[in-house]
Amino acid sequence: MSVFDLAKYPLHLGLGTKAEIQPEFTGAMQWYQEYSDRYDDRDGAAGRLVSLHHFTENWDSWEMHPNGDEVVLCLSGVMTLHQEIVSGTAAIVTLHPGEYAVNSPGCWHTADIAGRASALFITAGMGTQNRPR
Numbered sequence: 001m002s003v004f005d006l007a008k009y010p011l012h013l014g015l016g017t018k019a020e021i022q023p024e025f026t027g028a029m030q031w032y033q034e035y036s037d038r039y040d041d042r043d044g045a046a047g048r049l050v051s052l053h054h055f056t057e058n059w060d061s062w063e064m065h066p067n068g069d070e071v072v073l074c075l076s077g078v079m080t081l082h083q084e085i086v087s088g089t090a091a092i093v094t095l096h097p098g099e100y101a102v103n104s105p106g107c108w109h110t111a112d113i114a115g116r117a118s119a120l121f122i123t124a125g126m127g128t129q130n131r132p133r
Contacts, residue, residue, distance in 0.1 A: 004021055006050070006051065006052040006120075007025070007051075007052040007053065007054060008024055008025060009021050009022055009023075009024060009025065010022045010025055010035075010049055010050060010051040010052075011049075011050040011051075012035070012038075012039060012043075012047060012048070012049060012050075013047065013048040013049075013050060013122075014039065014042070014043040014046070014047045014048075015042070015043050015046055015047070022035065022049075025051070029130075032125070032128070035049065035125065036125065036126065036128075039125075039126075040126045040127075044067075044126060045067035045068050045124055045126050047124070047125070047126065048068075048122050048123060048124060048125075049121070049122075049123045049125045050120070050121070050122050050123075051120070051121045051123070052075075052118065052119070052120050052121075053118065053119055053121065054116070054117075054118045055077075055079065055111070055113040055116065055117045055118070055119070056113065056115070056116050057113060058110075058111065058112045058113055059110045059111045059112075059113075059133065060132070060133055061110065061130050061131060061132055061133050062084075062108045062109065062110045062130065062131045062132075062133055063108070063109060063110070063128060063129065063130050063131075064106060064107060064108045064109070064128065064129045064130075065103065065105060065106075065107075065123060065124050065125060065126075065127070065128050066105055066106050066126075066127045066128075066129070067105060067124050067126045067127050068105055068124025068126070069102050069103065069104055069105065069124060070102065070103040070109075070121060070122065070123045070124060071100055071101075071102055071120075071121065071122040071123075072095065072100060072101050072102075072103065072111075072119055072120075072121055073095075073098075073099075073100040073119060073120040073121075073122075074095035074096060074097055074098070074099050074100065074117060074118075074119050075097060075098075075118040075119060075120055076097050076116070076117060076118045077097070077113065077114060077115060077116045077117030077118060078094060078095065078096055078113075078114040078115075078117060079094070079095050079111050079112065079113050079114070079117040079119060080092060080093070080094045080095070080111060080112040080113075080114070081093045081094075081095065081101055081103070081109055081110075081111050082109065082110050082111070082112070083103060083107050083108070083109045084107065084108040084109070085104065085107050086104070086105070086106040086107060095119075105124070108131075110133055
């Protein structure tokens, strides 16, 4: 059995209860595109990307996952999620360590970071969209 750093090597949870270690995370949009190329046709909306990210700054973009929920679990620090919900309402959710929130399908979201924070994400990535903040 091998041990992997989730921040460096995200995990794909796919059909047939498979867990597949991903190539080293670069932070570039190209990495996400290559991930989509590997799994969108094979696992569709059922596939999930499990990733860990460390933040020292507010996010500079919004994102939206149209095909499934995204779980955001704060592991350290404090992060504030800003959500534009499909119904037309908005929400602001502040997460502390051990707390999580769910971004529903179609919910545009971004985050503000208070100093430093780390979060675990379980994302239905198929069809993800981004826009500038």
